[in-house]
Amino acid sequence: MKLVELGTEDLARYPFLDETGEYIRGLDLSVEEITRAEYHEVLERAKSRVIDALKKGTIACEFYNREIEILSFPVALVLIKATKIEHIISRYALAEAKRVETFLLKEKRPIIPIMFERVLNIEPIKARDGFDRLHLEYKIPLVDFLKRAVQFHTTSWRLVNRVIEEGFVLVTTTELVRLLREEIYEMIRSRLKSSSVIKLDQRLRDTVDEIIRAAPPIPAKFGIFSGEYPPCVTKALELLETGQNVPHYGRFLMTAFLLHAGKSVDNIIDLYPGVPDFKERVTRYQVEHIAGLRGGRTAYSVPSCNTILSNNFCFRNHNCGTIKNPLQFRRRTKKNS
Numbered sequence: 633m634k635l636v637e638l639g640t641e642d643l644a645r646y647p648f649l650d651e652t653g654e655y656i657r658g659l660d661l662s663v664e665e666i667t668r669a670e671y672h673e674v675l676e677r678a679k680s681r682v683i684d685a686l687k688k689g690t691i692a693c694e695f696y697n698r699e700i701e702i703l704s705f706p707v708a709l710v711l712i713k714a715t716k717i718e719h720i721i722s723r724y725a726l727a728e729a730k731r732v733e734t735f736l737l738k739e740k741r742p743i744i745p746i747m748f749e750r751v752l753n754i755e756p757i758k759a760r761d762g763f764d765r766l767h768l769e770y771k772i773p774l775v776d777f778l779k780r781a782v783q784f785h786t787t788s789w790r791l792v793n794r795v796i797e798e799g800f801v802l803v804t805t806t807e808l809v810r811l812l813r814e815e816i817y818e819m820i821r822s823r824l825k826s827s828s829v830i831k832l833d834q835r836l837r838d839t840v841d842e843i844i845r846a847a848p849p850i851p852a853k854f855g856i857f858s859g860e861y862p863p864c865v866t867k868a869l870e871l872l873e874t875g876q877n878v879p880h881y882g883r884f885l886m887t888a889f890l891l892h893a894g895k896s897v898d899n900i901i902d903l904y905p906g907v908p909d910f911k912e913r914v915t916r917y918q919v920e921h922i923a924g925l926r927g928g929r930t931a932y933s934v935p936s937c938n939t940i941l942s943n944n945f946c947f948r949n950h951n952c953g954t955i956k957n958p959l960q961f962r963r964r965t966k967k968n969s
């Protein structure tokens with residue numbers, strides 16, 4: 633697919649692209665140099681990027697100066713890395729990915745399939761006439777779709793609900809963008825994880841402290857380790873920890889499991905405040921309902937592995953063996969520990 637020419641406006645919107653590095657080198661600057669006091673506007677924008685990401689879960693899309701916007705991205709990465717806090721790294725990466733998603737959904741140019749090919753190394757093919765009335769504008773190879781659809785839990789991503797044609801799955805442009813968002817999130821997160829912490833002066837160390845103070849409290853962990861919680865429950869906890877949306881069924885399973893594992897309603901509610909749409913009253917009602925303190929006053933059982941699988945929230949690994957219920961995973965690993 634022919635690449636469009638990317639300008640500085642594009643780099644300001646999509647700063648994770650390799651061209652950002654080339655652009656900065658073209659200015660004859662290193663990332664360390666951009667963090668110096670004379671680039672205070674860049675530092676201010678980098679700081680607001682990070683603080684917005686941590687507090688609101690999103691990053692403002694408006695910018696008044698392309699160069700400041702472009703340079704602020706690598707500086708924000710330096711600041712985030714310096715916190716050395718996993719929860720902050722994930723939350724920031726997700727907010728950057730959401731910002732990109734907002735831009736892409738407003739794009740008039742055919743940049744979405746191009747970006748998809750650049751980032752995922754998969755070329756989406758234009759769907760044939762007739763599919764457009766279903767908004768199925770593109771198709772991607774079945775194997776690539778399957779590899780990625782597993783991370784989504786709404787039924788529309790299940791293969792039985794998809795249109796398949798000769799080894800390809802038809803997708804909407806919005807779905808291409810959703811897949812891109814996940815990939816960009818992973819890309820930024822792994823870039824942060826593999827980068828090294830650079831030496832910061834006192835001014836920057838103060839900024840990092842400010843960032844750490846602005847971060848929402850890390851949800852109380854219930855000792856997530858492979859010998860204790862099954863992969864499905866661990867997945868729900870990880871999504872919560874990184875401020876991501878946990879699908880309805882994942883929340884139900886996690887809550888039922890933790891209640892059966894002896895955690896209190898308050899213990900479980902304490903896990904949620906990192907989630908952007910957290911509403912304590914609603915969460916409390918739901919948790920108390922599952923605990924049998926409201927409604928029919930019957931505590932819900934932990935669903936079977938089969939039921940969890942059919943609700944698309946099973947993340948089986950070899951430790952699951954042949955268990956029929958996640959509670960058996962706990963007993964099994966307890967026995968072995």
Ligand code: SF4
Pocket residue numbers: 862863864865936937938940941945946947948949952955956957958961
């Ligand atoms: S097999 Fe059961 S315990 Fe293991 S991840 Fe799937 S649902 Fe959870």
